[in-house]
Amino acid sequence: MKFTKMMAGLLTFLLVSMAVLPAGASAAATKSLKEVCTITVDKTDLIVSDDYSKGSGYIQLQCDLKQVLYTDISSKAGNPAVVSTMDGIGGVTVKALRPGTSSVTVSANGYDPVQFNFTVADTGTSTGTPADNGSSTDPSSSTEYDPAYLLLLQQTQNYMAQLEKIIPYETKALDTYNKYRYVTSKTRKEAYYAFNGTIIPNYTKFLGSLKTVKTSNSFLAQNHNNYIKGVSLQLQGLTLMKKALYSSKINTNLYKQANAKIDAGRKLLDQYFKGIDKHMAQFE
Known part of the structure; x- marks a missing residue:
């Protein structure tokens, strides 16, 4: 899972301008969430895998913050035994758990929800990245051991922990x-x-x-x-x-x-x- 999505829940959100309505007035009729947010999904066909690129999908939202706050948006899996969801700033991560099908509903108070259907297949074996046996020649594989990278990671985690x-x-x-x-x-x-x-x-x-x-x-x-x-x-x-x-x-x-x-x-x-x-x- 990307670090940005793990930490997303710790960030804050924007206030929107308040409207003053005359006496007897009421809020506008319910709109679809699609009218105030551009919503895309990278893939709906997943497999049970500990490889993030295969076992997870991402529903991205770009919303008009004058209309809806990201704090108002939530997701729910129709079949939580098949997929799980995790809400974050600007999107929802969908993780495959077991073979089957499940809907994922993205909603916000005052707006009609949006639904996506996911299909999960079984690979039979984990396709995650194998443990490093010392023979890897990929330079990027050493990133996690780079002292500068680890320091940056620690500084960021400490900062986010204070915000939390x-x-x-x-x-x-x-x-x-x-x-x-x-x-x-x-x-x-x-x-x-x-x-x-x-x-x-x-x-x-x-x-x-x-x-x-x-x-x-x-x-x-x-x-x-x-x-x-x-x-x-x-x-x-x-x-x-x-x-x-x-x-x-x-x-x-x-x-x-x-x-x-x-x-x-x-x-x-x-x-x-x-x-x-x-x-x-x-x-x-």
Whole structure:
């Protein structure tokens, strides 16, 4: 399995701008997930093998983050005895377990799911890479023993381990935030209490903890600064949203300012994620 997919679950996600609806308004009709995400699958015919290229498939998603967050996307195997699924940033890894057929459903709240059908065959024997007996002449086979590579791997794992410890603060804030992406005069008071009691306190703790994350890797350290700056701007936006909800009449001007802050933060977070993708590509 690629290192990027193993570590994907430890990364964070972007806030999307909140929409204010007039009283009595409702959210748009349900769309298909395909309307907001470009979804492709590399292969649906798998074999039972410990060779990743043969025994696993990958469903890739490129989504409009203004419409759906990667945290909202989940997958489920129709027959978990045949295949297993693992969700990650921008995709789902499907692993063959035993011969048979199984559907894999990719879904997100508020959108019609997308389904793929997988067929798994039995090879009878493992096709994984045999253990090195010392006779290999492939220069790349020595990569895992390269001290520089091992140091880079250790630095990355240490960095991700620190993020893993603080992600719950962000998750709690974003899960609550997503419940109030659409606010009306009827839900204003409830939304205000959610911002005041859950969203902002947890996102504040997340930002504070994010500032304590350290790494000896110069690229990760520099890229991490974009993370801090982006989250800081988004926290400013959330704070403005709370102020906009304080009075009985929602302050739409403050909401516009809040969304501008969140959009500015998103741009920095986009830079951060692109940097992470570039860094993680070294482990593919």
